[in-house]
Amino acid sequence: NAGVTQTPKFRVLKTGQSMTLLCAQDMNHEYMYWYRQDPGMGLRLIHYSVGEGTTAKGEVPDGYNVSRLKKQNFLLGLESAAPSQTSVYFCASSYRFGAGYNEQFFGPGTRLTVL
Amino acid sequence: TQLLEQSPQFLSIQEGENLTVYCNSSSVFSSLQWYRQEPGEGPVLLVTVVTGGEVKKLKRLTFQFGDARKDSSLHITAAQPGDTGLYLCAGAFINNAGNMLTFGGGTRLMVKP
Numbered sequence: 124n125a126g127v128t129q130t131p132k133f134r135v136l137k138t139g140q141s142m143t144l145l146c147a148q149d150m151n152h153e154y155m156y157w158y159r160q161d162p163g164m165g166l167r168l169i170h171y172s173v174g175e176g177t178t179a180k181g182e183v184p185d186g187y188n189v190s191r192l193k194k195q196n197f198l199l200g201l202e203s204a205a206p207s208q209t210s211v212y213f214c215a216s217s218y219r220f221g222a223g224y225n226e227q228f229f230g231p232g233t234r235l236t237v238l
Numbered sequence: 239t240q241l242l243e244q245s246p247q248f249l250s251i252q253e254g255e256n257l258t259v260y261c262n263s264s265s266v267f268s269s270l271q272w273y274r275q276e277p278g279e280g281p282v283l284l285v286t287v288v289t290g291g292e293v294k295k296l297k298r299l300t301f302q303f304g305d306a307r308k309d310s311s312l313h314i315t316a317a318q319p320g321d322t323g324l325y326l327c328a329g330a331f332i333n334n335a336g337n338m339l340t341f342g343g344g345t346r347l348m349v350k351p
Binding site: 127154158163164165166167168171213215217219225226227229230231232 | 242
């Protein structure tokens with residue numbers, strides 16, 4: 124099992140450009156999440172999904188959109204990148220129920236720089 | 239908004255020393271987790287504490303959940319260079335829409351040989 128994978132690993136954008144980050148999980152998890160990590164601020168939730176076809180806003184959703192067309196994939200889009208979106212982005216997934224249901228499994232991250 | 243304050247932010251110690259990291263909140267959490275993150279990787283769960291006053295041990299790491307379930311601590315005995323990393327606490331609260339976590343700002347630990 125690959126767990127949670129993210130593509131790309133690194134990306135440099137110019138202000139105003141758009142891009143999509145892809146997250147895939149092979150653990151049949153119901154819930155998926157997108158976070159951004161900035162120095163000294165831990166992880167902040169951008170958007171999350173509780174199932175295929177459903178998404179919801181997290182703590183810092185502005186400037187981002189998401190889609191979950193398939194249970195195993197969760198896409199994060201930046202329509203018009205800004206320097207403030209320079210960060211490391213992490214995708215995570217978790218079970219809905221059962222023992223350890225709120226343990227989140229993280230991908231390796233995508234380092235995004237917006238010039 | 240539930241907030242978690244972690245302290246200290248940075249800690250640099252010599253191999254063999256003991257240390258404690260604190261995680262405090264004004265909110266009550268249903269459970270609290272500690273994650274460890276190494277450079278270039280995502281966080282990995284170390285432990286989950288659920289009951290107020292609970293203590294869990296993982297080799298040289300001891301985790302405690304406060305009686306009121308608003309705070310937690312991580313104590314490392316005889317730290318080793320392999321303990322170097324970013325330690326994150328995360329409070330879990332259950333809403334109708336997902337198993338949400340609120341993360342602290344992290345403690346970056348460096349253990350020098």
